[in-house]
Amino acid sequence: LLRVELGQSCNLLRSSVGYIDxxxxxxxxxxxxxxxxxxxxxxxxxxxxxxxxYNSIGLFEPFECLFTIDIVERSLRDxxxxxP
Numbered sequence: 001l002l003r004v005e006l007g008q009s010c011n012l013l014r015s016s017v018g019y020i021d022x023x024x025x026x027x028x029x030x031x032x033x034x035x036x037x038x039x040x041x042x043x044x045x046x047x048x049x050x051x052x053x054y055n056s057i058g059l060f061e062p063f064e065c066l067f068t069i070d071i072v073e074r075s076l077r078d079x080x081x082x083x084p
Contacts, residue, residue, distance in 0.1 A: 024082035046075035
């Protein structure tokens, strides 16, 4: 659920051309699946970290979980800093 809502929210922010400037939209970035070879941005970082955490549940040590959650938190802070 978090991944879906994150994707929808970021896509809405990224399409807000009149409200958010170009640099801020670049910081938000693209969906992880459509990233290809370009700079992906905070949205893709958060999605990749959540997918890694979800797929490796039970395999990670606690410090690895904290590191992955830290990536998600940093990405969310980057996205929120782009919103005026």
